[in-house]
Structures are given as structure tokens and as C-alpha cells.
Amino acid sequence: MFNQAIAQTHFGEILMPADASEVLFFEGDPSEYVFELRHGIARGINLSADGDRQVTAFFFAGDQIGLPVFPAYRFTAEAVTSLTYVLHSRTRWHEALIRSCRDQGCLLPSISTEQDPMFRRGIIVGRRRILTRICALLVSIVDRLPKAGPEYAGVCRFPLTQIDIADYLATTPETICRGFRQLRERRIIAQPARDMLIVQNRALLEAIASGAAQ
Amino acid sequence: MFNQAIAQTHFGEILMPADASEVLFFEGDPSEYVFELRHGIARGINLSADGDRQVTAFFFAGDQIGLPVFPAYRFTAEAVTSLTYVLHSRTRWHEALIRSCRDQGCLLPSISTEQDPMFRRGIIVGRRRILTRICALLVSIVDRLPKAGPEYAGVCRFPLTQIDIADYLATTPETICRGFRQLRERRIIAQPARDMLIVQNRALLEAIASGAAQ
DNA sequence: CGGCCCATTGACAGGCATCAAGTCCGGTGG
DNA sequence: CCACCGGACTTGATGCCTGTCAATGGGCCG
Numbered sequence: 193m194f195n196q197a198i199a200q201t202h203f204g205e206i207l208m209p210a211d212a213s214e215v216l217f218f219e220g221d222p223s224e225y226v227f228e229l230r231h232g233i234a235r236g237i238n239l240s241a242d243g244d245r246q247v248t249a250f251f252f253a254g255d256q257i258g259l260p261v262f263p264a265y266r267f268t269a270e271a272v273t274s275l276t277y278v279l280h281s282r283t284r285w286h287e288a289l290i291r292s293c294r295d296q297g298c299l300l301p302s303i304s305t306e307q308d309p310m311f312r313r314g315i316i317v318g319r320r321r322i323l324t325r326i327c328a329l330l331v332s333i334v335d336r337l338p339k340a341g342p343e344y345a346g347v348c349r350f351p352l353t354q355i356d357i358a359d360y361l362a363t364t365p366e367t368i369c370r371g372f373r374q375l376r377e378r379r380i381i382a383q384p385a386r387d388m389l390i391v392q393n394r395a396l397l398e399a400i401a402s403g404a405a406q
Numbered sequence: 407m408f409n410q411a412i413a414q415t416h417f418g419e420i421l422m423p424a425d426a427s428e429v430l431f432f433e434g435d436p437s438e439y440v441f442e443l444r445h446g447i448a449r450g451i452n453l454s455a456d457g458d459r460q461v462t463a464f465f466f467a468g469d470q471i472g473l474p475v476f477p478a479y480r481f482t483a484e485a486v487t488s489l490t491y492v493l494h495s496r497t498r499w500h501e502a503l504i505r506s507c508r509d510q511g512c513l514l515p516s517i518s519t520e521q522d523p524m525f526r527r528g529i530i531v532g533r534r535r536i537l538t539r540i541c542a543l544l545v546s547i548v549d550r551l552p553k554a555g556p557e558y559a560g561v562c563r564f565p566l567t568q569i570d571i572a573d574y575l576a577t578t579p580e581t582i583c584r585g586f587r588q589l590r591e592r593r594i595i596a597q598p599a600r601d602m603l604i605v606q607n608r609a610l611l612e613a614i615a616s617g618a619a620q
Numbered sequence: 621c622g623g624c625c626c627a628t629t630g631a632c633a634g635g636c637a638t639c640a641a642g643t644c645c646g647g648t649g650g
Numbered sequence: 651c652c653a654c655c656g657g658a659c660t661t662g663a664t665g666c667c668t669g670t671c672a673a674t675g676g677g678c679c680g
Binding site: 534567568569579580582583584587600 | 658659660661669
């Protein structure tokens, strides 16, 4: 991966690139570096002994992942899209933590950017009906999806495969496909292309996500 | 609750008691205090807009919950059994964090005692088959359950109701009941009383939990 | 153009939710 | 000491949601 362009930010940080489905770090490896996403989308993966694959989180630009709250990474991080990131050594990250703790009297806000998505995923997967889970996932990520462009108001890029969504929601790709079809037929979302998403009826989307509507 | 006995530990900390099903703190309240459990079992509760109740974690003696990684508590904490705990103010907890960070070059280990159970719950609930989930839950807590007594080797106190277990595993009490019956009939566990548990075949329990066996 | 992976659709079976009784157990009060 | 009561647990019958299997379609890349 080092044969690709490695840019230098104006803070002297090294901006690293990664291709889609490239691994940033493996579950179980010692957590030497914090990965700060600058651009693109990443996913957290956990494999069970029987080969069951779970996507435990999606991460977006600005998130810091691989925090050394544990001596080893608790999940494998892979690029969903091509992305860029910046590395922070464990010790440098610790110093930033102490500074923010002392100066602002609070923890580094970034400490929750990793565990918060996982916490919310637990709540989402804990719902029974698949449509509720799908809508809850969409609500939780739609505001962080990149916009398709200035000329396409309300249209988001949606680069997640249905396989990833299924592994996130603890179901199958077929069921995801049927759920999305239902949302399209009810004019709650639209998909002008496979990797495009428009939320047409956000109120109803959130109502289904909260369980108020079926 | 202050009319109950409040003991003083030899460190000058105040040991607080709580009765079963008493609330320690509410989701959304500002996280002023960290609760360190000294004895007993607690549960984390999250309610959805439609009234759906989820148990997002069980906590045991030694765990610290309500950490100020977020300005507000992210779940409601209730006592499962009668329990005791010690309060740490947010600032005092921060100081301990900075000290451990500087002296030992690592974060306070307790920072993971709260998020780790939630992370593991996500993995458990993400499994499809109910029996797998039940066994995974048992494996994850059996070593932290209090022993029934020196004269009962291998017997644990098991004070969790099937309702709590069902809300933890995203299923119903009836299904939990049938799952436990199956585990009893297969001699994987035994329950001499409703609130007692013996793991008779731990290897098989773990095999089912991992998905290797059905 | 061919191959591959992903998405789609249908048929079918099965696991689990739901509903409804009935039982057990601990606690309370007479 | 015993009757009562409420909550939790148990068990069975039933139906639906969703997993599974199989086949097809479609887009992307070499």
C-alpha cells in the first residue's frame, strides 16, 4: 500500500490511503496505533469460531478507531470504500487524552466515537422485526453519508453492500433486499442507482425505526 | 434509601446499599458519579420509544459503571439483587485516569469494564439461533456468578429472571424457558432450584455458544 | 465478450413469537 | 399454621416471519 500516494497534511501528519476492502488492523493485534478516518467509510468485523461474520460498526470521516482502551484491537477494521486516514501512536494519543482531560475537564470526545456506534448497534440488533432494524440503521447513518453532489439535493452516496448490511443487522442478504424493496414501494426511500439513496419520508422512517409504526 | 445502614470502608469511602430493582441512575441524567459495584449484580436498561425494553448489560462486583465518557448516562442502571456500591465523583475519577495514564502508560483498566459487556452483548445478540445466544450468555457470566457456598462445589447462585434474560437476548420468556429446558434435558446444565445453576458440561456449552455444535 | 460478484425473486420449511391456560413459589395476612 | 394472592415460570397450539435453497438478472472489470 505504500506504493500509493502518501500525502502530507499541513500539520505534518501523514495522510494514508487505503483501497476498498483493505484491512486497517486485525482483531487481536496489539493496539499500537489509533486510526483517524479523514475520508471514506470503514467497517468493524468480528468473526465467530464457526465462521459467522458480524459487522459490528460502520465508521465515517472524523471517527477515531482502534483506541487503546484494551491492549488488543477488539475487531478487524476494513475499508468499505477507498479511504484516507491518519495514524496516532498510542503514546501520542494518551498525551492528547491527558491534555483534554485537564484543560477541559472532560474526556477526549473521540473516546466515544468508537464505542458509541457499537453501543447503538446493540440496541438496533436487539429489535425483533427486520424492518425496524433496517430503518434504525438508516436513521443512524443517513446524516453521515456523503452527498452525491451539489446538483443532486438530498441524494446520498450509499456504498454499503447488502451483505454488509445483513451482517450488521444479523440477518440475510435476501431479507435485506426484501426490506429495501418494501421501503421503496412505500415511497419511504428511493434508490436511483444501487449505490445511491434518497430518504423521501424521514418521519415515517424514524417512526418505523422507533417501533411506533410497523 | 439513606435510612439503611451506610458503612464506611477503611479507605474512607462510603459503602452504599441498594435493594433489588432499585434504580442507581437513569438514562439521560448527567453523569456526575461513577458507580463502583462492590457486591451484588446490576443490569443496564434501555427503553425504546415504543416501550420495548432491552437489558444491554449485566454488571458484577468490581465493575465500574456510569463512566463520564459521555455527558449523560447512556442507560438506566438497576439492582438485580440487593447490592452495595461506592460513588466516585466525575472529577476524582478523572484524576485517577490521568494518574494511571501517566504512571503505567495505559488507560484505567476500569474504562473497559463498562463498555466491554455491551460490546459482548452485541456479538451475542447478533447470533441467529436462540440456543446459541443462551449458551453464549451463560458462558460470559458463569464465572462471575457468586458461588452457592463452600459445601456446594460447582453450584452458582443465579438470580436473573427469565424476563431479564429474554430482554437481554432479544427474545421472549417462553423461548428462554424452552431453551433452558433443553439444556437441562441434555445434561448441559442443572438447576436444583430456580435461582441455582450448575454447569455440567462446559465444553458442550461453549461449543453451542460458538456455533460449533447445534 | 466472458466471468464474477452482488442483487433479486420465488417456493418452501422451520424456528420462534404469540396467545392462552395452568402450575409453582414466595410473601402476606388472618 | 394455613389460606390467599400475585408474579414468575411452564407448557401446548397456532401462525407468521424470516432463513434456506435455487435460479435468474445485472453491473463491473479484466
